[in-house]
Amino acid sequence: MAGVSERQPPSGAAVLTGPLPERLLAVATRLFAEKGFEGTSVQEIVAAAGVTKGAMYHYFAAKDDLLYQIYHRLLMMQTGRLEQFADGQGTAEERLRAAAVDVIETSFLHLDELTVFFRSMHLLPKNKRRAIRAQRRRYHERFRSLVEEGQQAGIFRSDVPADIVTHFFFGAVHQVSTWYRAGGPLGAHTVSEYYVGLLLDGLRHTPS
Amino acid sequence: MAGVSERQPPSGAAVLTGPLPERLLAVATRLFAEKGFEGTSVQEIVAAAGVTKGAMYHYFAAKDDLLYQIYHRLLMMQTGRLEQFADGQGTAEERLRAAAVDVIETSFLHLDELTVFFRSMHLLPKNKRRAIRAQRRRYHERFRSLVEEGQQAGIFRSDVPADIVTHFFFGAVHQVSTWYRAGGPLGAHTVSEYYVGLLLDGLRHTPS
């Protein structure tokens, strides 16, 4: 992956290092995932980050700005990657498979962000919610058009609308944060392959 | 007044009729779905139900009791139906298909309850959360064993664990509340059939 640049070095717990805005977002993500957005006070966030409220309100206009930024950044990254895979080489099935595996794997890497967003997006003020919905729409549409491409090429079944397929798959993916626990018996890559296998081939045994 | 009182007539908007506990749950479900659990005050709930806080705390020990009851009742119903389908007649595939269609359709009928629960379950106190998790585990296990049955009969593929299949499918189902809107172009039954078709046969075109 050329265009996808590496982010911060893979240090274990970067809580008291680095630029403050990122530190606050990291701490807030963890706390929101643990105790919920409304169950976490601004005071707790800044205390965990080793600063005070003045610092936070210097960088973020409101508490829900944290929530917005948390998911906005993840979504931007995933959208960029999806578009790279979708616009790449290979058949529609190959590209869809690669994109689907990638979105699951990056989702596993950011389970907290996903958890927090899908629990609390309804708490965002209207304008921010609209902004996120627009970005998600763009993401959804790109995936959907990939499915449609495969349908028109005769690779995918056409009796199920591509829109439904996309909702079906992303629904399953966005819910992994409710059951998957890192450190369990299943690795992220394993689950990704299973999920994509189910998406493409379904559950029924097809004697080849 | 006899002991066995009359049930409420099937009127459309039964908000100010019927037994108070059910009335409060119905009103709370609607408000929680609209404005979130934390964004809805007890005062608003009781006002919408036409009573006062004293009445609510007469029937419910705490605000989160409402949340618990809302999903508890739905889950009990769906579990009962799942077990009926699973223990019924037919091949494993036929029974799984019928059970899967049913769970989606009942989910569409109770979208508000699903929305509220999956947004706010983390706000439940520990004991109630444990209770719900136990019930959901039972539900999950019954579906999983149905998948396993089909795997052992050679009807379903065995290279994907039944546990993963169950998570995959329920994940997709539990997320419908984030995109499906009643009154849209797609009916609940249509979507149910699409989803079950995707679960069983997957996306790939299999020339028969």
Next chain:
DNA sequence: GTGTCGATACCGACTGGACGGTATGCGCTC
């Protein structure tokens, strides 16, 4: 059929604390 008792169903004012957000100040850098 009248009076008493107890229970159920509900009312509504009040409290105590928490929480998001702000106004101001202060040190350090350039």
Next chain:
DNA sequence: GAGCGCATACCGTCCAGTCGGTATCGACAC
């Protein structure tokens, strides 16, 4: 000496839960 990056103190609001009180009703006695 100006402005950035934060600290500290404070405010107004809101809200879950409480608690003493009232109304209604059935059961039972006489």
